[in-house]
Amino acid sequence: MTHSALSRADLAGRxxxxxxxxxxxxxxxxxxxxxxxxxxxxxxxxxxxxxxGADPASHAHRGRTQRNAAMFGEPGHLYMYFIYGMHWCANVxxxxxxEGAAVLIxxxxxxxxxxxxxxxxxxxxxxxxxxxxxxxxxxxLGLRGQHxxxxxxxxxxxxxLLPGPRGPLSPAEVxxxxxxxxxxAVDRPWRWWIVDDPTVSRHPGPRGHRPR
DNA sequence: GCGACGATCTCA
DNA sequence: GAGATCGTCGCC
Numbered sequence: 757m758t759h760s761a762l763s764r765a766d767l768a769g770r771x772x773x774x775x776x777x778x779x780x781x782x783x784x785x786x787x788x789x790x791x792x793x794x795x796x797x798x799x800x801x802x803x804x805x806x807x808x809g810a811d812p813a814s815h816a817h818r819g820r821t822q823r824n825a826a827m828f829g830e831p832g833h834l835y836m837y838f839i840y841g842m843h844w845c846a847n848v849x850x851x852x853x854x855e856g857a858a859v860l861i862x863x864x865x866x867x868x869x870x871x872x873x874x875x876x877x878x879x880x881x882x883x884x885x886x887x888x889x890x891x892x893x894x895x896x897l898g899l900r901g902q903h904x905x906x907x908x909x910x911x912x913x914x915x916x917l918l919p920g921p922r923g924p925l926s927p928a929e930v931x932x933x934x935x936x937x938x939x940x941a942v943d944r945p946w947r948w949w950i951v952d953d954p955t956v957s958r959h960p961g962p963r964g965h966r967p968r
Numbered sequence: 969g970c971g972a973c974g975a976t977c978t979c980a
Numbered sequence: 981g982a983g984a985t986c987g988t989c990g991c992c
Binding site: 803805813814815837839840841842843845847860862889890891892935936937938939 | 973974975976977
C-alpha cells in the first residue's frame with residue numbers, strides 16, 4: 757500500500773490543513789550532469805506558513821515581493837528561499853493562487869540516492885542526517901534558487917512530489933507543536949512530524965521543546 | 969542607498 | 981554560544 761497520490765487540488769487548502777498531508781509523501785529530484793541520479797526523500801517534518809496578514813511568521817505576511825512571488829502562484833510549485841547567507845530551504849506552495857501560503861519541508865528520510873545526497877552534503881554522516889533540517893534537506897536534494905517556482909506536478913520537472921511508499925499515516929503516528937526558529941506567532945502549533953522518526957530535526961527550541 | 973537581521977547548522 | 985555569510989526589505 758502506498759501513500760495516496762497528492763494532487764494539486766489537495767494542496768489548495770489552508771497551509772495548516774495541507775501541511776500534515778505532506779507527511780509520508782516523497783520529494784524526488786533529478787540533478788543535471790554529474791549528479792544525475794535521482795534522490796528521493798520521504799517527508800517526515802513540515803511547517804505551515806499562512807497567507808498575507810494571517811500569519812506574522814510567514815514570508816507572505818507583508819504581501820507579495822520579488823522574493824516571495826512564488827508563494828502567490830499556483831499550488832504545487834516550489835518556493836525556494838535563501839537564509840543566513842548560506843542555506844536554501846524548500847517550500848511547497850499551497851492555498852489559492854494569490855493567497856501566499858506554503859509549507860516548509862523541514863526534514864525527510866532519504867529513500868533513494870543516498871550516495872548522491874552524501875556527496876552533496878560533504879563528509880561522512882549517518883544516513884538519517886542527510887535530509888534532517890530544512891537546509892540539509894534542500895542540500896541533499898540539490899535544491900537551490902534555480903528551482904524556485906518550478907511545478908512539482910509537471911511530468912518533465914526536475915523535482916516532483918510523489919506518493920510515499922508506506923501507506924497512509926494514522927493519527928497516532930503524527931504529532932504537532934510550535935514552529936522552529938521564528939519570532940512571531942510562536943504559539944501556533946503549525947509544525948507536524950512523524951512520531952519517533954529518527955530523521956525528524958533536532959533543535960534547541962524554546963524551553964527545551966523537543967519532538968519525541 | 970544603507971544596514972540590520974533572518975523559517976540554519978556545526979562545532980566548541 | 982558563536983561564527984559563517986549574503987539577499988531582502990524596511991526605513992532613512
